[in-house]
Amino acid sequence: MKKIVATLLLGSIALVLAACGNESSSSSPQQPTTRNQGQATESKGSVETEYQALFQNSVFVGDSITECLSFHDVLKEENVLAGAGKTAEFALQDMAELTKRDPEHIFIHLGSDDILWPTDNPKTYSLKNYAKLIGIIKEKLPQAKITLLSVTPVTAEAEELEPRYKNINDYNQGLKELAEKENIGYVDLSPIFSNGSNNLYDSDGIHFKPEFYSSMLDLVKDQVE
Template sequence: MRTKITLTILMGSIVLALAACGNQSADQSAVQPESQAQGREGAASGSTVKVYQQTFENSVFLGDSITEGLSFHDVLDEKNVLAGAGKTAEFALEDIEELVKRNPKQVFIQLGSDDILWPTDDPLTYAMNNYAKLIGMIRDKLPEVQITLLTVTPVTEEAIKKEPRYNTIPDFNQALKNLAGNEQVGFVDLAPIFKDAADMYDSDGIHFKPEFYARMLDLLKEHVK
């Protein structure tokens, strides 16, 4: 009986942790037509999108629903994005086989928004341990691939009021920087994108309109090998 109760509590915690990102994914679907229209008019023209797709044709972006926006908003092809709502560094370990099939020259890892919410005593340490495992597995299966870690994207003040755990984003990003140094992989701080850019956020204050993805790729194109 005690085992059944423990499992029930654990499954309930997991559901609560994933609910935030899952709900945001639903919100994205609701605003898709408007956001995509804004992307075509304000973020990037069709010719610019084509340039992005050519620049990152040998790259794969591995991540959560934030990363998924690259293909959701048609900024990159789906073959270049391996992401989904609720993904954590631990869950991303399950994507290694698919990543190997795609055989990229470069992998950009953008996780953490869900790791922060994971129901464990020390989410940061737990996430970094799984990040290290993820890097190790990628290197083992794709020894020639270039790996670059991206910082966790900030959220609005309103989003922090609703979920105070987002206050730990700076701590996560410092830990990611340290991990990148220890593992000798690339690291890119996305902070420059967010200067005077409050209008890039969707209504939830967590996810983004197409403008963000255009700015992100403009920043990252210098890091493509």
């Protein structure tokens, strides 16, 4: 079991380093910077500053997908508490740090690694730890508003390589029911992919390009406004 867990963690770390480190395939280093390109960069910076101001009292808890929020400078590092290979069980170890940050809003975006956990029933095992995590947050940070975010879908190619990703919809149904039971927020991120486009995905079909995170924050900003 220790070897399996170690392998999973190393694989997850490799994925996030590759995914967050990749640049968009549409970039063209040979093309000189024009005035319009400079304006686009300035506009992008303004949008990021707007998100950072809007979510300045929030913390996003999650795995490598969530971690890229700060890697891409969409949010500041103090607003992201995430890492490669994180599961609901591992997130329990971050409670001291989360309590120290004392956020007004907590967004939890876990599950992509949980559904791959080497146990007989990953969903049941994960949601049990998810409920425990929520309970501790309510105890330690009773004033904080908690919102669960659905597990993001993967591409057909990624699902073919890892068939357990077919369980994402079922897992998200469990998350939604858990949120209702705990009387906390739940946001379904699937509308971001409603047009069927894969242009937001990074090369592994699991992680995302920076553009995804703007769409994600637009979808959840009602929770803090």
